[in-house]
Amino acid sequence: DTGVSQDPRHKITKRGQNVTFRCDPISEHNRLYWYRQTLGQGPEFLTYFQNEAQLEKSRLLSDRFSAERPKGSFSTLEIQRTEQGDSAMYLCASSRLDRPEAFFGQGTRLTVV
Amino acid sequence: KQEVTQIPAALSVPEGENLVLNCSFTDSAIYNLQWFRQDPGKGLTSLLLIQSSQREQTSGRLNASLDKSSGRSTLYIAASQPGDSATYLCAGFSSGSARQLTFGSGTQLTVLP
Numbered sequence: 001d002t003g004v005s006q007d008p009r010h011k012i013t014k015r016g017q018n019v020t021f022r023c024d025p026i027s028e029h030n031r032l033y034w035y036r037q038t039l040g041q042g043p044e045f046l047t048y049f050q051n052e053a054q055l056e057k058s059r060l061l062s063d064r065f066s067a068e069r070p071k072g073s074f075s076t077l078e079i080q081r082t083e084q085g086d087s088a089m090y091l092c093a094s095s096r097l098d099r100p101e102a103f104f105g106q107g108t109r110l111t112v113v
Numbered sequence: 114k115q116e117v118t119q120i121p122a123a124l125s126v127p128e129g130e131n132l133v134l135n136c137s138f139t140d141s142a143i144y145n146l147q148w149f150r151q152d153p154g155k156g157l158t159s160l161l162l163i164q165s166s167q168r169e170q171t172s173g174r175l176n177a178s179l180d181k182s183s184g185r186s187t188l189y190i191a192a193s194q195p196g197d198s199a200t201y202l203c204a205g206f207s208s209g210s211a212r213q214l215t216f217g218s219g220t221q222l223t224v225l226p
Contacts, residue, residue: 033212042204056212
């Protein structure tokens with residue numbers, strides 16, 4: 001059990017560029033979540049996968065955001081035409097179907113300049 | 114919509130003191146409440162999970178309880194140490210969505226040596 005892995009850890013991009021983040025969950029975990037966290041706040045839910053199916057999306061997930069989990073293993077989160085308001089920590093978590101304890105990765109810190 | 118509140122937002126205590134962190138939620142149908150620890154600039158570390166049928170969980174110096182009727186959870190830390198300094202977050206799944214955790218804003222704990 002190597003834990004949830006996220007890549008990159010930090011990303012600085014210019015406004016208007018596209019960025020993609022990767023999450024590798026714990027190997028036997030069917031559930032995968034993406035959250036966004038801004039300074040001084042708790043994480044906010046973005047989207048949820050069960051295996052390869054994206055079953056829930058937050059209203060926070062505008063049409064510039066897209067997430068995939070093509071083979072039910074790793075997941076990617078893409079942000080198109082980034083805006084300064086997208087600057088945040090993007091967190092990935094995973095859990096088993098039979099036990100809802102969520103395990104988080106170290107996050108990707110996005111800064112849009 | 115589930116809302117989670119954590120009071121106080123910040124707490125400073127001398128080393129060795131026992132302390133209680135509070136978490137309240139608006140939807141009494143909450144199930145599976147989880148406490149996390151977050152160090153600055155890092156991801157979340159799971160501390161304790163209280164599942165729907167449980168009322169408390171213990172791990173080492175930590176004890177978490179859940180009272181659904183009052184909409185409250187507490188995290189008790191015994192014999193605090195400087196290494197316990199971090200932000201502590203509570204989060205719960207509500208009956209409306211079994212697929213997303215709703216987080217409080219956290220309590221920033223400082224344990225003074």
